[in-house]
Amino acid sequence: MELREILGRRRMVRSYLPDPVPEETVQRIVTTVRRAPSAGFSQGHRLVVVTDPGTRAELARLAGEDEYVAAGSQAWISTAPVHVVVGVREESYHERYRQPDKLSDGEEIGWPAPYWYVDAGALFMLLQLAAIDEGLATGVYGVLPEQAPELKALLGIPDDVHFVCVVTIGHPTTDPIEPTRVSRRTQQRLALDELVRWD
Amino acid sequence: MELREILGRRRMVRSYLPDPVPEETVQRIVTTVRRAPSAGFSQGHRLVVVTDPGTRAELARLAGEDEYVAAGSQAWISTAPVHVVVGVREESYHERYRQPDKLSDGEEIGWPAPYWYVDAGALFMLLQLAAIDEGLATGVYGVLPEQAPELKALLGIPDDVHFVCVVTIGHPTTDPIEPTRVSRRTQQRLALDELVRWD
Numbered sequence: 515m516e517l518r519e520i521l522g523r524r525r526m527v528r529s530y531l532p533d534p535v536p537e538e539t540v541q542r543i544v545t546t547v548r549r550a551p552s553a554g555f556s557q558g559h560r561l562v563v564v565t566d567p568g569t570r571a572e573l574a575r576l577a578g579e580d581e582y583v584a585a586g587s588q589a590w591i592s593t594a595p596v597h598v599v600v601g602v603r604e605e606s607y608h609e610r611y612r613q614p615d616k617l618s619d620g621e622e623i624g625w626p627a628p629y630w631y632v633d634a635g636a637l638f639m640l641l642q643l644a645a646i647d648e649g650l651a652t653g654v655y656g657v658l659p660e661q662a663p664e665l666k667a668l669l670g671i672p673d674d675v676h677f678v679c680v681v682t683i684g685h686p687t688t689d690p691i692e693p694t695r696v697s698r699r700t701q702q703r704l705a706l707d708e709l710v711r712w713d
Numbered sequence: 714m715e716l717r718e719i720l721g722r723r724r725m726v727r728s729y730l731p732d733p734v735p736e737e738t739v740q741r742i743v744t745t746v747r748r749a750p751s752a753g754f755s756q757g758h759r760l761v762v763v764t765d766p767g768t769r770a771e772l773a774r775l776a777g778e779d780e781y782v783a784a785g786s787q788a789w790i791s792t793a794p795v796h797v798v799v800g801v802r803e804e805s806y807h808e809r810y811r812q813p814d815k816l817s818d819g820e821e822i823g824w825p826a827p828y829w830y831v832d833a834g835a836l837f838m839l840l841q842l843a844a845i846d847e848g849l850a851t852g853v854y855g856v857l858p859e860q861a862p863e864l865k866a867l868l869g870i871p872d873d874v875h876f877v878c879v880v881t882i883g884h885p886t887t888d889p890i891e892p893t894r895v896s897r898r899t900q901q902r903l904a905l906d907e908l909v910r911w912d
Contacts, residue, residue: 515716517846518846555900565912626861626877629878632831632837635835636835640720647716678831679831701755701809706744711761
């Protein structure tokens, strides 16, 4: 699919059909990690693919789905057939930048921004685009910091990998429900010149 | 262009022809900010487009181009015709998540990760893909934390906007120079199953 078409189709989808996604399709989507940039080719990206209904239900519980439902929203997290947990191993960046070709005056550089999270965001974007390219829809959710250790334990994610977010992937319902907690209509769109300035 | 073709073309380019990029092309690329996700539609993304040769030379100086050149590399930052400075206003996220529909037990949520940097990475990725879609090439550079205040002052970036990185955009030379400081050949590629795990 053309990039412009994919971008035009991207939206936060919170309503999926129960149909599973073929494993080879998921494989193509997650292999996009190979195309994700990482500072110094640090390769700190770490993904976990979850399709097991029991594990998905556990993830939904950790993300507070019960509370959403109690507040009147539809249960959507547990219904998404594929969850891709995005993590990043910050230490991979420090290890890379302690190698001789990266040292500055004999020391690891100071980081202008946490590039491990920036690179995680680049991958997060690629996963969404790759899924839409497969005719699927995506959503995203996180868990509160106090739930992250349990999520990591559930999935066997090592202590030194930071949890970032979870991308949900699946076939959208033909009539997607309205966004619930996040709604563009509740947030005024900023003018383009508030976001982009020309020197 | 098809997404898969764009992804196949993406690489870190550090050698540009002096040809300028038409303003309407740059406009199409940076307008991709409209397609970038932001948690809660916080819209904290902030871009500054730089094409002025004097300002580009200043940016190159802040990024340490003189040192790269002294170390035997080609001056590439100052030669890229378009620089898109990516910044993010973290406070936009806190303001958004202090609105009634986002409060948790009456308070702003704890953040599992700095989503402003994650979203900045998503935009950073989109800018690269959009530029390649226009037949152009991209690179990226940062400045050390101690240079960030001067960069922000140079470009009039407000104090409350974090500097993230700069995306360079231009026509690649037909025979791009080899990467200098970052080289994939110096870094062993991890096996896919070290990056992706299936539940």
